[in-house]
């Protein structure tokens with residue numbers, strides 16, 4: 001008995017000393033070390049018209065910051081209306097980009113201009129073997145579709161405030177994104193109304209299928225319908241670590257306005273976490289970093305206080321910028 005316990009202990013000790021699967025060298029090809037301190041850039045956008053809490057001309061909804069922080073990353077706000085040089089410098093310092101939801105022009109806004117700059121930098125970096133993920137939520141999803149096709153191919157749908165179950169495509173199972181999700185989360189996503197939809201524009205399956213650029217670039221992982229038009233609710237790029245959800249995983253844990261489409265069930269919060277965790281796991285593959293700890297400190301979102309906008313606000317708290 002005692003000998004067996006000792007044998008077991010020595011096996012456990014050996015396991016503990018074994019290199020991690022994602023590995024340091026020996027036989028792992030040139031798989032790089034994962035970055036244990038990932039930093040995500042979240043892009044600001046022009047203020048919502050008539051925002052009486054606004055200070056300055058642009059904002060980031062705090063829910064996106066919490067969403068990323070809750071999965072083990074820190075956030076650097078990316079301000080709009082900055083120079084290409086400045087964006088280039090930020091790009092080489094961060095490990096991923098999040099394009100949030102909101103309500104700006106996808107072709108003319110300063111948000112769209114900055115998104116384009118980062119999208120192009122990310123394409124170039126990934127082409128050169130420098131892994132850099134992008135995540136787009138709602139407006140961010142739509143912005144990615146405009147950047148890839150170079151056209152506005154969105155159509156109006158009746159999806160302004162509704163929670164839906166995802167209709168997974170056959171490709172979801174083998175996708176990078178969903179293959180990392182636990183079974184019960186996939187089951188909840190497929191069967192329960194836990195994905196919050198708050199959008200008037202959608203990328204229909206029809207327009208996606210008719211556009212060669214979109215079709216070649218993205219793999220559709222889930223769709224939904226407003227009863228009339230089938231639209232894409234989740235997609236990932238085939239050759240790039242770019243991901244897009246038309247729904248709002250960040251709302252379930254972090255937004256509390258009472259309206260149809262908001263869901264706070266344990267399953268919804270759990271699903272939310274796995275989307276953020278997946279994105280952050282992608283960012284861990286990036287080795288970008290700030291040139292000094294001081295520069296990193298100065299760039300982090302902690303330097304800005306969020307503003308509480310009240311319980312009836314669509315965003316409970318916002319960060320505002322000049």
Ligand SMILES: *[C@@H]1O[C@H](CO)[C@@H](O)[C@H](O)[C@H]1NC(C)=O
Nearest residue numbers: 046057058080081082110322
């Ligand atoms: C963008 O920056 C320019 C130059 O600093 C400034 O004149 C302009 O007002 C800014 N636009 C916005 C919308 O902030």
Ligand SMILES: *[C@@H]1O[C@H](CO)[C@@H](O)[C@H](O)[C@H]1NC(C)=O
Nearest residue numbers: 152153154155156204206207
């Ligand atoms: C397809 O895109 C066009 C814009 O080019 C848009 O007017 C139209 O509503 C879209 N149709 C569908 C079914 O998505």
Ligand SMILES: *[C@@H]1O[C@H](CO)[C@@H](O)[C@H](O)[C@H]1NC(C)=O
Nearest residue numbers: 162163164165192193260261
């Ligand atoms: C639940 O999802 C279905 C679509 O599968 C939709 O028709 C229905 O409106 C949703 N119900 C709620 C309460 O959001």
